[in-house]
Amino acid sequence: MPIDEEVLNRVCTEEPTELEREWMDKIGVDEFSVYLTKLELICEEAKQNMIMTGLSPAIQGMDCGVGVYTAAGDLVAASVGTYLHICSGQVPIKYILKYYKDDPSVGIHEGDVFFVNDVLYGGFHNMDMLNIVPVFWEGDLIAWVVAAAHEPETGATEPAGFVPYARSRYEEGFKAPPIRVGSNFMIETDFFDFFSNMLRDTITPHDLKAKASCCFKMAERLQEIAEQKGVGFFVGLMRRSLEVVTDAGKQRIASLNDGTYRHVIFFDLQGKEEALGCVHITLIKKGDQLTVDLSGSSPPTMSFLNSKPHVVRGLLAGVMMQYLFADFPVSTGLLAPFSFKVPPGTIVNAPNDRAMSGSMRITAPVVNGIMVCLAKLLFDSDLRERVTSPPSMSGVGLAAGGGIDQYGGIVIGIIGTIIINGCGGPATPFRDGMDAGQFWFSGFADCLDVEHGEVQTPVLHLFRNIMMDQGGPGKFRGGATVCQGYTFHNAKGPLRLIFNTSTSRVPHTPGLFGGYAGGINPFLEIRNTDWQPLFENASEEIPSSYHELAASKRITYKATQFVSEDFFMNGDGVANGSGSSGGYGDALERDPALAMDDVGKQITSPWAARNVYHVAFDEETLEVDYPQTSKLRDQERERRKKQGKPYHDFMKEWLERKPKEEIIRSYGPWPEGIK
Amino acid sequence: MKVRVTEYLDIDLDKELWCCHSCGKELGAVRENYKHFTLVYDRDPHEIHKPYINPESSPVGHSCSPDPEWCRILEFYCPNCATMFEVEYLPPGHPPTHDIELDIDALKARHQNQDNH
Known part of the structure; x- marks a missing residue:
């Protein structure tokens, strides 16, 4: 069971077979278009099946995906959910082909089901669990299908899988390399019982079966194409898609300006403790190639915040499918223009024994930094309309854990509703980001209704609404996050929660071209409240927003980011927001009417309208005083000219400064990181 | 001939010069970092991101705003x-x-x- 770096890095398209070469150019344009769409519809049907049959709230919120891969393991069609799931399918398939295809003790047979969730074998973090099924026609392997989703439980030392304080992977629960778990179109009972025995919940084992049934249906549909059109047509169709997308991607990259683009991101957490870390990002564009160089990164952490290069690559691919290549079919070929340089012994290329269940919290901001570079690359091109600030990740707040629910059963996973799917969307050169628009990894994911969370977990919401002053200010504002406050209600026992978040010292979601970063928000851990009488009397003292709760003198809370020390009981509660995107352009250029509209909706505070956007307005009617606004903005520009110093003069003082040693104790070489 | 390469920079x-897109000011040599020709201001992040939470409510001083000891806003x-060309959120003393860094020769050739077509 070797960990194989060669396979982990084999994400580009495999060489075509003779049959693929023979058929790929025989297919007419019309049939190519029709049958490629058919592959996508097969995926869409399977994804809907998964949403209807899967029990994980993450699946119901569409943190899932299905994909079709060639016999050699290259992705050619998908429906998501969340793109990252289908971007993690190809490495384990190639692993199975390399190690098990010719191993008589395993082999690959029609009706088999393989499973994988280990980051060291192509996964992203072990809550993301993939079912992989080979597709045969007349005895030959002709394709693979994958159904994948975030599941609630891994059997780690904390319920729900996130273990911020883990010092090694051995505290993070169940991690499987590619392993056969089913044969003859059935999940094997002995594996199912073993799997169930490792976990606290019943949802995760159930979803193993739900995903297998989705894969079998997809395989059946693909076999119908092979039967109707012949196997040559089928494999030629997939190969042609790979080749077309690879060529189109390279052509698109070649049309952009050559140059070097840089960004640096900072982290403020090392699991339970706070400490500063960095990843310096360099994007080199030359001809039809893009090189991502992460030299200049902090050392690995002794926490769950570590990552691997294939995770960066997979997440970047998922983002590109929604962004630079959103008009292309989903395909392995999209990665053809990219190459990566990631120094070992860093937070983005950590040793194999480190904990990685929080890998997304490192990798997503890194990919956001790459997106800043890409935005600067795209501006002077025909693709300017695709320029955006990066999507929000900063502060993605997830209260996950487990305990006894309102029915006396065990509840594991995200408690409350999935507000991580309600992050603010990115700002563009033409409009504000969408509020409560998306999950960082997916534009399609859904928060689910408050009632959904209240049925599935023992909570009663005080509020769920858009969080004020979180969208990064700018000419166009970043989208603002949803926030929620809830109290535990009618639980039949205690609950354990992990405040699984990103940041409260340094924003992760930058703005673009003068736009400020998206906001940050700590969890509010609420204890020993007397909510019940307030509800019974419909009291106006019940807070109706995060900020109102934070300002309340009646309620005792603790603002924190870490593992809570004690169990939560009925009457305790939580309030938190998620990520908000950065702004675009200079805030002094924002249309005052848009700023006032935001004040009216309580998305922007009157304070920010006055002090950040420099708008003069009537506090009661919110009517803009345009002449006075113009005067205020001119004054601010004059202030900038007086306060700003010429660059080189400024640097003489600036470069003498340094954060306290305590803050940069785990940073690595200051300021450049490990090269 | 001027080429617009960011929201605010041409x-x-x-002449191989950076220029302000808003006012046309010629800033400096295009083969250098454009930031060398700007005015720079070190802003306390609390001036943009209001600290809504009293840090005393937190065991470690969280405030709902970036921490000025960890992070400054360079404008x-x-x-x-x-016109504000760009902002960076940097720890104090970290170089901008x-x-x-465009390949100017390739840009000119493009x-x-x-023009020839």
Whole structure:
């Protein structure tokens, strides 16, 4: 069971077979278009099946995906959910082909089901669990299908899988390399019982079966194409898609300006403790190639915040499918223009024994930094309309854990509703980001209704609404996050929660071209409240927003980011927001009417309208005083000219400064990181 | 010939100069970092991101705003019209990023080819 770096890095398209070469150019344009769409519809049907049959709230919120891969393991069609799931399918398939295809003790047979969730074998973090099924026609392997989703439980030392304080992977629960778990179109009972025995919940084992049934249906549909059109047509169709997308991607990259683009991101957490870390990002564009160089990164952490290069690559691919290549079919070929340089012994290329269940919290901001570079690359091109600030990740707040629910059963996973799917969307050169628009990894994911969370977990919401002053200010504002406050209600026992978040010292979601970063928000851990009488009397003292709760003198809370020390009981509660995107352009250029509209909706505070956007307005009617606004903005520009110093003069003082040693104790070489 | 390369920056290809897109000010040599020609201001992040939570409510001083000891906002302005070209959130003393380093010869060749067509 070797960990194989060669396979982990084999994400580009495999060489075509003779049959693929023979058929790929025989297919007419019309049939190519029709049958490629058919592959996508097969995926869409399977994804809907998964949403209807899967029990994980993450699946119901569409943190899932299905994909079709060639016999050699290259992705050619998908429906998501969340793109990252289908971007993690190809490495384990190639692993199975390399190690098990010719191993008589395993082999690959029609009706088999393989499973994988280990980051060291192509996964992203072990809550993301993939079912992989080979597709045969007349005895030959002709394709693979994958159904994948975030599941609630891994059997780690904390319920729900996130273990911020883990010092090694051995505290993070169940991690499987590619392993056969089913044969003859059935999940094997002995594996199912073993799997169930490792976990606290019943949802995760159930979803193993739900995903297998989705894969079998997809395989059946693909076999119908092979039967109707012949196997040559089928494999030629997939190969042609790979080749077309690879060529189109390279052509698109070649049309952009050559140059070097840089960004640096900072982290403020090392699991339970706070400490500063960095990843310096360099994007080199030359001809039809893009090189991502992460030299200049902090050392690995002794926490769950570590990552691997294939995770960066997979997440970047998922983002590109929604962004630079959103008009292309989903395909392995999209990665053809990219190459990566990631120094070992860093937070983005950590040793194999480190904990990685929080890998997304490192990798997503890194990919956001790459997106800043890409935005600067795209501006002077025909693709300017695709320029955006990066999507929000900063502060993605997830209260996950487990305990006894309102029915006396065990509840594991995200408690409350999935507000991580309600992050603010990115700002563009033409409009504000969408509020409560998306999950960082997916534009399609859904928060689910408050009632959904209240049925599935023992909570009663005080509020769920858009969080004020979180969208990064700018000419166009970043989208603002949803926030929620809830109290535990009618639980039949205690609950354990992990405040699984990103940041409260340094924003992760930058703005673009003068736009400020998206906001940050700590969890509010609420204890020993007397909510019940307030509800019974419909009291106006019940807070109706995060900020109102934070300002309340009646309620005792603790603002924190870490593992809570004690169990939560009925009457305790939580309030938190998620990520908000950065702004675009200079805030002094924002249309005052848009700023006032935001004040009216309580998305922007009157304070920010006055002090950040420099708008003069009537506090009661919110009517803009345009002449006075113009005067205020001119004054601010004059202030900038007086306060700003010429660059080189400024640097003489600036470069003498340094954060306290305590803050940069785990940073690595200051300021450049490990090269 | 001017090429617009960011929301607020043009490049004059003939003179090889960075120019402000808002006011036209010629800033400096395009083969250098444009930030060298800007006015820079070190802003306390609390001036943009209001600290809504009293840090005393937190065992470790969380405030709903970036921590000024961990992170400053560097603002880069046009020296003529004060348009804010870019901002960076940096720990105190971390060098600003040379964020855009275009291959000027390739850019000129590209536009030369476009003109010829």
